[in-house]
Amino acid sequence: MLTLKDFKGQKPAWCPGCGNFSILRAFNEAMVELELAPHEIIIVSGIGQAGKFPHYTRCNTFNGLHGRTLPVATGIKLSNHQLKVFAIAGDGDCYGEGGNHLLHTIRRNPDFKLLVHNNQIYGLTKGQASPTTLRGVLTKTQPFGVMSEPLNPLALAVALDCSFVARGFAGEVTHLKWLIKEAVKHKGFALIDILQPCVSFNKVNTYQWYQKRVYQLDDSYNPEDRKLAFQKALEWGDKIPLGIIYRINRPTLEEQIPVLKKEPLVKQKPKIEKIKDLLNNFY
Amino acid sequence: MLTLKDFKGQKPAWCPGCGNFSILRAFNEAMVELELAPHEIIIVSGIGQAGKFPHYTRCNTFNGLHGRTLPVATGIKLSNHQLKVFAIAGDGDCYGEGGNHLLHTIRRNPDFKLLVHNNQIYGLTKGQASPTTLRGVLTKTQPFGVMSEPLNPLALAVALDCSFVARGFAGEVTHLKWLIKEAVKHKGFALIDILQPCVSFNKVNTYQWYQKRVYQLDDSYNPEDRKLAFQKALEWGDKIPLGIIYRINRPTLEEQIPVLKKEPLVKQKPKIEKIKDLLNNFY
Amino acid sequence: MDYSIKIGGEAGQGIQTIGDALAHIFTRAGFYVFSHQDYESRIRGGHNFYQIRISDRPITASRNRVHILVALDRESIFLHERELVEEGQVLYDSSLLRERFEKENFLDLPLLKLALEFGGDKIMVNTVAIGAIIGMLGMDPEIMFELIKKTFIKKGIDLVEANLKAAKAGYELARKECLRCSFRLSEFTEPKMLISGNEAIGLGAIASGVKFYSAYPMTPSTGIFNFIAEQAKDFDIVVEQAEDEISAINMIIGASFAGVRAMTGTSGGGFALMVEGLSLAGMTETPIVVALAQRPGPATGLPTRTEAADLLFALYAGHGEFPKILFAPGNPEQAFYLTNKAFDLAEKFQVPAIILTDQYLADSQWSYQSFDLTKLKYVDYRLRGDSLKNLSGYKRHAFTDTGVSPLGIPGDSSHLIITDSDEHDEEGHLIEDAEIRVKMVQKRLFQKIPLLKKEIEPPTLYGEKKPDLLLICWGSLYGIVKEVVDELSKDFKVAMLHFSEIFPFSEEVSWVNLIKEAKIVINIEQNATSQFAKLLQLETGVRIKKHINRFDGRPFTVDELKERVNYAYLERF
Amino acid sequence: MDYSIKIGGEAGQGIQTIGDALAHIFTRAGFYVFSHQDYESRIRGGHNFYQIRISDRPITASRNRVHILVALDRESIFLHERELVEEGQVLYDSSLLRERFEKENFLDLPLLKLALEFGGDKIMVNTVAIGAIIGMLGMDPEIMFELIKKTFIKKGIDLVEANLKAAKAGYELARKECLRCSFRLSEFTEPKMLISGNEAIGLGAIASGVKFYSAYPMTPSTGIFNFIAEQAKDFDIVVEQAEDEISAINMIIGASFAGVRAMTGTSGGGFALMVEGLSLAGMTETPIVVALAQRPGPATGLPTRTEAADLLFALYAGHGEFPKILFAPGNPEQAFYLTNKAFDLAEKFQVPAIILTDQYLADSQWSYQSFDLTKLKYVDYRLRGDSLKNLSGYKRHAFTDTGVSPLGIPGDSSHLIITDSDEHDEEGHLIEDAEIRVKMVQKRLFQKIPLLKKEIEPPTLYGEKKPDLLLICWGSLYGIVKEVVDELSKDFKVAMLHFSEIFPFSEEVSWVNLIKEAKIVINIEQNATSQFAKLLQLETGVRIKKHINRFDGRPFTVDELKERVNYAYLERF
Ligand SMILES: Cc1ncc(C[n+]2csc(CCOP(=O)(O)OP(=O)(O)O)c2C)c(N)n1
Ligand SMILES: Cc1ncc(C[n+]2csc(CCOP(=O)(O)OP(=O)(O)O)c2C)c(N)n1
Numbered sequence A, B: 001m002l003t004l005k006d007f008k009g010q011k012p013a014w015c016p017g018c019g020n021f022s023i024l025r026a027f028n029e030a031m032v033e034l035e036l037a038p039h040e041i042i043i044v045s046g047i048g049q050a051g052k053f054p055h056y057t058r059c060n061t062f063n064g065l066h067g068r069t070l071p072v073a074t075g076i077k078l079s080n081h082q083l084k085v086f087a088i089a090g091d092g093d094c095y096g097e098g099g100n101h102l103l104h105t106i107r108r109n110p111d112f113k114l115l116v117h118n119n120q121i122y123g124l125t126k127g128q129a130s131p132t133t134l135r136g137v138l139t140k141t142q143p144f145g146v147m148s149e150p151l152n153p154l155a156l157a158v159a160l161d162c163s164f165v166a167r168g169f170a171g172e173v174t175h176l177k178w179l180i181k182e183a184v185k186h187k188g189f190a191l192i193d194i195l196q197p198c199v200s201f202n203k204v205n206t207y208q209w210y211q212k213r214v215y216q217l218d219d220s221y222n223p224e225d226r227k228l229a230f231q232k233a234l235e236w237g238d239k240i241p242l243g244i245i246y247r248i249n250r251p252t253l254e255e256q257i258p259v260l261k262k263e264p265l266v267k268q269k270p271k272i273e274k275i276k277d278l279l280n281n282f283y
Numbered sequence C, D: 001m002d003y004s005i006k007i008g009g010e011a012g013q014g015i016q017t018i019g020d021a022l023a024h025i026f027t028r029a030g031f032y033v034f035s036h037q038d039y040e041s042r043i044r045g046g047h048n049f050y051q052i053r054i055s056d057r058p059i060t061a062s063r064n065r066v067h068i069l070v071a072l073d074r075e076s077i078f079l080h081e082r083e084l085v086e087e088g089q090v091l092y093d094s095s096l097l098r099e100r101f102e103k104e105n106f107l108d109l110p111l112l113k114l115a116l117e118f119g120g121d122k123i124m125v126n127t128v129a130i131g132a133i134i135g136m137l138g139m140d141p142e143i144m145f146e147l148i149k150k151t152f153i154k155k156g157i158d159l160v161e162a163n164l165k166a167a168k169a170g171y172e173l174a175r176k177e178c179l180r181c182s183f184r185l186s187e188f189t190e191p192k193m194l195i196s197g198n199e200a201i202g203l204g205a206i207a208s209g210v211k212f213y214s215a216y217p218m219t220p221s222t223g224i225f226n227f228i229a230e231q232a233k234d235f236d237i238v239v240e241q242a243e244d245e246i247s248a249i250n251m252i253i254g255a256s257f258a259g260v261r262a263m264t265g266t267s268g269g270g271f272a273l274m275v276e277g278l279s280l281a282g283m284t285e286t287p288i289v290v291a292l293a294q295r296p297g298p299a300t301g302l303p304t305r306t307e308a309a310d311l312l313f314a315l316y317a318g319h320g321e322f323p324k325i326l327f328a329p330g331n332p333e334q335a336f337y338l339t340n341k342a343f344d345l346a347e348k349f350q351v352p353a354i355i356l357t358d359q360y361l362a363d364s365q366w367s368y369q370s371f372d373l374t375k376l377k378y379v380d381y382r383l384r385g386d387s388l389k390n391l392s393g394y395k396r397h398a399f400t401d402t403g404v405s406p407l408g409i410p411g412d413s414s415h416l417i418i419t420d421s422d423e424h425d426e427e428g429h430l431i432e433d434a435e436i437r438v439k440m441v442q443k444r445l446f447q448k449i450p451l452l453k454k455e456i457e458p459p460t461l462y463g464e465k466k467p468d469l470l471l472i473c474w475g476s477l478y479g480i481v482k483e484v485v486d487e488l489s490k491d492f493k494v495a496m497l498h499f500s501e502i503f504p505f506s507e508e509v510s511w512v513n514l515i516k517e518a519k520i521v522i523n524i525e526q527n528a529t530s531q532f533a534k535l536l537q538l539e540t541g542v543r544i545k546k547h548i549n550r551f552d553g554r555p556f557t558v559d560e561l562k563e564r565v566n567y568a569y570l571e572r573f
């Protein structure tokens, strides 16, 4: 039987009070409850506070470049679709530097799960605006305040027909754990945007700020309806919905590739002996 | 008085019958009717068949890298907001290689216009799938057919609250000209996705294919309603709407930057003499 | 026998169809063939050509003079008529060119009319042309007929019939009309294989067990992608077109980390976008292979033309310091074996390997008796299944005597495979510690590089063993310079020193004496700044003073180069 | 007078606040100050320090031994106690460290208690510490009080009062308790300016008329962005945080094309993403300035530490061949003037210019009497308004005697300004033509580079005019090596040859003889592979045999380097 101890990793270098601690707990608990052993899972992360995550649990780990979690995760998933693959990124990481990969990973629909630690700020680099920072917020690199419309990752994902779109909150660990489990159970690419207070640099979107606004979607909400989902995704202000915003069944990338029908690519021995036949084509 | 002659450029290297010719005509006619002289406009283009566009009209031209039209155009617009700036890109260019810039340019809302020559294929590189190629299409680099969901640029733009979102068709030049003019008159970033038959490589989405499906939105359609716009943007199949899908007034990037209030940046002399005061801060 | 045929015309007129068919007919007849192409960055119009040379002995380059010029447009005549040898012939159709040329060596055949009459479709004009050329050469048409059957059988018997008729009509009319045709072909022998640089790399990759290929289309590398994609089904390879080059390289790094051999291909601009990923592969010690098919830059440059100006860029590409392997094959044969070697060494030493080619090599076709498959190496250096499971205390980046750490497969055992783009400890966790940092740098650079150098072959010497005149070159110049050496060997003690395993340099350095002892050393490069000469100077201390460069986007020709070498030689006096 | 103060503790404990305040107090007192920082890639916790050295003569580096160690945590004591000089003192608060050290030179002051008592808030503990240090030094506290007033006045009079009280309490208790404190400060003189490498670049950019700055945050370059953004309002500069580095460089290229001076800044990984854009600037001949603040790689490496290992990467960055300018300032003063020179030359020759620094220089603070503003150059090389309008037949890429074409402003006249990333003709339209291609390459490379070389200064020689022992270095090593030369000059005929204008090399090459004639030449680099020595070899043919390298992410220290130079010298025998 797996326990939380199996997921005890390095000592986190996060600030005391950081929302990342709760996400780590939710993740570890979800793994235990899903009975996934550390060696069965692999986390691909980027650079940022969120990017350090895999070192603080226990799992196969590819802690890659800032912004490039999704292509690495795709390469891994396509090469070994038996692994449970997670991509963990920051909001700058995934919606800024890596924005293009998000678009196209959603289109591809590989069966792995993306957790975005959305603290609406660049944490590790000390407080510049991220794509989700609210308008008007002043930072050292936004001397006149943020002028761009914040990116709404959920609306974006729904627009691209992402197969699983959800929002969690670091302050609601049990709910977040549930979301992670649901995402894992779902077949296809899942985006969980997690509201994560950054106590050091985001003085606007604090625990209190979120707590006042968030509410959990209940059973009356039907996440299969795309138009409804779009409306729900736009809800941001006095009330911020948590939960599964949108879910749909679409064929995954892996299952469409004939080569992967038999077994994972990594198990398939290269057919080097057949090269002779191929050579013959050149005559 | 400007005439079409003023916009006569180099001899196009496009294939006979290519949809780009009609887009060129629509653009030139729009410029004449808007009474914009060649030196007042600037086109930033990428690489691809669409990228050659500015050479075939007459205007200030920055024909840059594949995928990078939008940041170049943003840099130009911020430096001289009196210029009428157009970005012209292919679907691979803008939705593939340059996808990230699209997200963030929409967020910034600079007042320039993006025309995407969407032929649902990579033309110049001889027929690979683009992000808008339909599922199942076979190409040399998609030997099992396209498996990804085609990107819906209009839905994406509406999700990001893009200030002007429209679809044109190379086969309806008058309508397209009207769209370009409307976009120019609109204050803010405009995306016009233009369905453009590629007679050499796209054997699926031909003139006939489009002609059978497209229809023009009429006055009863209200482009100011975001939820409606989203629904309209999703319409793709037997019927494909042409027209202004979404339009909203949002402050432009330039008008929010205090420094640009007085006059275009390029007209402002650097305040080199003030450097002495700044130096004093270091004591 | 040594004949050259040039087919010129606009993009989209079928130049490639005609050229490819002819090249195949000739290799099937057992001739040696060399072909190269010249095309613009457009799909229709402009001016393109396809040049085929045939001989009964191995040939490695095109020649300036042509024996048959097939003109699909007037431009082809204006541009290339002067390249004809004395007995040369122009084949054209005055109805297509809307002009008649009243010259003795111009053969005006009604290609279009024959196509409509015998093939029933104007598209058959290419087939008529092929028939006519075979006729002009006085070659037995049987092989052509076979090829037509083989090519069109998938499309139905009717099409086969029509094409056969069209070819035959062209053939017969040419035999009848071309009174001045005096070409004499050699006897047919064993069929040869015909292969381009791009195909050879693709073939080499498949022969090395590549299982994952991801790329973004970019001329002139796309041929590799096409080739591998075509074989994906038969060889169980996953190919994925990426949204951009950044994604492509990160995908293959992921795939390699997961345990499969992975590769990407691109040209200079795309490679520029991959440079950060290259550094990631360096830091995480993930084996990858990158094919970099060069074209003239900077930026978009001349996208369908040739140049070899990314050598130093590739050599130093990526921030920070990490080893990489650079190969620059000289012909498809080398491309095949070096791709195999790139996969082998990349995995053995867990470093990125780059295969540098250029548009000229990528698109040109060479013919060979065969490739020797026993020379291929396939060793799986990864720890899989039981061999991983039975380890105790696995550490992905463990310090070892060789600097090479055990490369385990994630998920294959309860050992966790951990790596980081940050500096890390033996387990793969990120660190700030100075001592571990130093050991990791030593491991990656100072331990691996000397071992890697042992695997590298010295350059190839062709010609005189103790040359007075030494021509130095690298990569795709091999075939051209080789023919120059052949021609000059009547007058000089001349040799070529060709580099294909570019970096690191081999341990074996006796060849440096050749450079020091030759009376004249000339460095030849397809770029403006003699990049290889710089590398040579860095590695050996030898500075070469004479350089011949070409950087207009066109390959050197044998005749031009011969003259320039002669001139450079004379300059000495 | 030559004292060093080290403040150690966890991230977030206020090390930087204390350090910055002290450094400013000292420069206001007219002392020369040098400070450098060591920090981890985390916001709270870990171990960081800030080291300040003060003297009455110019100083250019930190020293190993410290006089006052301010320990905000226990780790600081364990790590740094051994660095104390004999008369050195440790300042700490046993209530904060939860441990008492019964040692004579340990001064245990109740900093927290005083903060609560006099300041009324535990945050004031930093102010108390500042007061205590000033007290320990026996320095007149007036300047400290002034600084406190100036700093807090914006936040209200109450905060000023509270901080003054807290500082005074610390000051007085330290004066009373530190019986063994025997520091003797010099007289106060003219205040000095205190400036970091990042600030100096920002200042240099503004002094050069930068109007547009776009970047993506990346340590250690972010300080430049912060500085310029802070001045945006006063100097009418547009700053835009880009979504990624690709966007940043393309934005500044757009801005420059539109007619304003534009710049970006990044570190190795971000620079890797800009490389394609660099090539675009090269092809379109668009002037841009890029600050590349290096840190240890590959990949993410040690993101808050120092290294200078991107020299060759930067030199050859970008596909294809185009000229670029590389500067690597040795201190903030050079950073200031060289940034100005980079803007000037970039625009004059329409090429990209790169300013190479590293974390060490970026974050270290130096003090100066002043900068000489008359040495700045500002020439607007662009054709604007009437001077453009009155031209007849403008061509953006016209061939000229110098290779430099007229740089017009789009929209300023009816002349169209056209450029292309493809190879283009004089007007800027894309071409396939071989002849124009050759002329364009000649223009960009062969015409401009010789002219550019004329503008470059030779390296700086410091020390003996005819040295036996010559230390070669570049970039941020300037200050450290300079002090090493000072120290060694008692025993050796020693000199430093420092390179800050890295590429192209100056026309003036008489200094090469220094290298050839010195008995021992040692090349010193903050990297593992001696990259500059390679460049030197390429440019001069001189190969240096002795190298001292450091690549653990920490800067050389004067004492360590002195020893290693001594050792390398002895090795000779
Ligand atoms: C290519 C590149 N650009 C910039 C950086 C510097 N960088 C590291 S983390 C980061 C942003 C962190 O913000 P986010 O992704 O939101 O993560 P957080 O720290 O907030 O969890 C940046 C810009 C980098 N490592 N690589
Ligand atoms: C960085 C980079 N990658 C790839 C290419 C090669 N390339 C040129 S055009 C093109 C795609 C063209 O497709 P699209 O953008 O849809 O334009 P179209 O030709 O269809 O108008 C590609 C991949 C390039 N020039 N630069």
Ligand code: SF4
Binding pocket: A013, A014, A015, A017, A018, A019, A020, A049, A119, A123, A124, A197, A198, A199, A200, A201, D043, D044
């Ligand atoms: S800076 Fe913010 S996100 Fe980073 S660890 Fe601290 S609280 Fe968490």
Ligand code: SF4
Binding pocket: B013, B014, B015, B017, B018, B019, B020, B049, B119, B123, B124, B197, B198, B199, B200, B201, C043, C044
């Ligand atoms: S390939 Fe397609 S898009 Fe390109 S010019 Fe031809 S028809 Fe137009």
Ligand SMILES: [Mg+2]
Binding pocket: A048, A090, A091, A092, A117, A118, A119, A120, A121, A122, A123, A130
């Ligand atoms: Mg964040």
Ligand SMILES: [Mg+2]
Binding pocket: B048, B090, B091, B092, B117, B118, B119, B120, B121, B122, B123, B130
């Ligand atoms: Mg397209």
